[in-house]
Amino acid sequence: MGLLSPADQDKLREAFAEMRSSVKIVFFTQTLGCDTCLQTRQIIDELPVLTDKVAIEEVNLVLDTDRAKQFGVDRAPTLAIVGVDAAGAEHDARIRFVGTPAGYEFISLVQAVLLVGGREGVLTPENRGKLAAVSEPMIIQVYTTPT
Amino acid sequence: MAFASPQITALAVEATEYPDLARRYRVTGVPKSIVNDKVEILGAVPQDAFVEQALTAVTASPE
Numbered sequence: 001m002g003l004l005s006p007a008d009q010d011k012l013r014e015a016f017a018e019m020r021s022s023v024k025i026v027f028f029t030q031t032l033g034c035d036t037c038l039q040t041r042q043i044i045d046e047l048p049v050l051t052d053k054v055a056i057e058e059v060n061l062v063l064d065t066d067r068a069k070q071f072g073v074d075r076a077p078t079l080a081i082v083g084v085d086a087a088g089a090e091h092d093a094r095i096r097f098v099g100t101p102a103g104y105e106f107i108s109l110v111q112a113v114l115l116v117g118g119r120e121g122v123l124t125p126e127n128r129g130k131l132a133a134v135s136e137p138m139i140i141q142v143y144t145t146p147t
Numbered sequence: 148m149a150f151a152s153p154q155i156t157a158l159a160v161e162a163t164e165y166p167d168l169a170r171r172y173r174v175t176g177v178p179k180s181i182v183n184d185k186v187e188i189l190g191a192v193p194q195d196a197f198v199e200q201a202l203t204a205v206t207a208s209p210e
Contacts (some may be wrong), residue, residue: 036164072156075165094149099161108159115150123151127198131151136205138155140148141181143162143174 004046012110016051020118023054024090026080028073030061036100040077043101044109053117055084071096079109083116103146148201 004012025044029037047054059067061076071080071092078098083091093116101109115121123131149157162169162177172181180188180197182204188197 094153094156096156096158097161098158099164101159102161105159105161121150122194123148123198124194127194128151130198130202131148131155134152134154134202134205136154137183138152138201138205139183140155140157140201141172142157142159143169143172143179143181144159144177145162 003043009046009050012047013050015110015114016047016053016117018119019051019053019114021053021086021116022084023113023117024057024082024084025054025113026057026059026067026071026082028059028061028068028071028076028078028080030076034076037077039102040079040100043106044079047110047113054113081109081112081116100146105144105146148198 025047027041027044029041041058044056048056061068061073061078068074071078073080073096075098077100078096079101081093081095081097083093085091093112095112095116097105097109097112099105121128149155160168162174168174172179172187176189178191180201182188182201186200186204188200192200
């Protein structure tokens with residue numbers, strides 16, 4: 001029993017079919033003290049069923065501290081979106097979802113996966129140029145609530 | 148935007164699950180974006196305005 005309707009599954013399957021490269025969702029979880037980890041796992045589990053270009057890697061935040069440090073993650077659930085090239089090498093897209101990707105955030109998650117998988121982004125060339133010129137770290141946090 | 152530069156990291160934070168963070172950043176309405184803990188952008192603003200405001204967090208002239 002999935003969370004997505006058959007119609008939504010079809011739409012997603014179509015969108016994922018256009019992905020040019022694979023994407024891994026690194027799911028940081030912990031066994032205790034994470035009320036929403038199970039819900040998050042159930043939500044993201046909907047995706048690999050629809051395409052072989054999306055995989056999930058589950059990482060225990062408490063046990064695998066190296067992987068958590070690598071991605072700068074200190075809370076669960078957190079999702080890190082990672083591109084995987086043809087040689088199997090990982091490319092951190094530096095996109096994180098902190099908390100359950102429910103409601104509108106699920107759409108944002110799908111859009112992030114599609115972007116990292118090769119879809120054309122929505123930034124104008126001008127904005128892309130301005131951002132490419134940034135020479136110091138910029139961390140953008142966007143706070144949302146489930147709709 | 149994170150995809151446009153290796154310097155940029157984007158985090159989507161679910162505010163109801165992290166009330167401590169929502170309090171720290173005084174999130175009373177969503178979406179609310181915070182860039183480098185310095186610049187706050189309220190609401191879903193157009194792309195050009197978002198990029199301009201976000202850039203002020205890194206290109207502000209030194210004191």
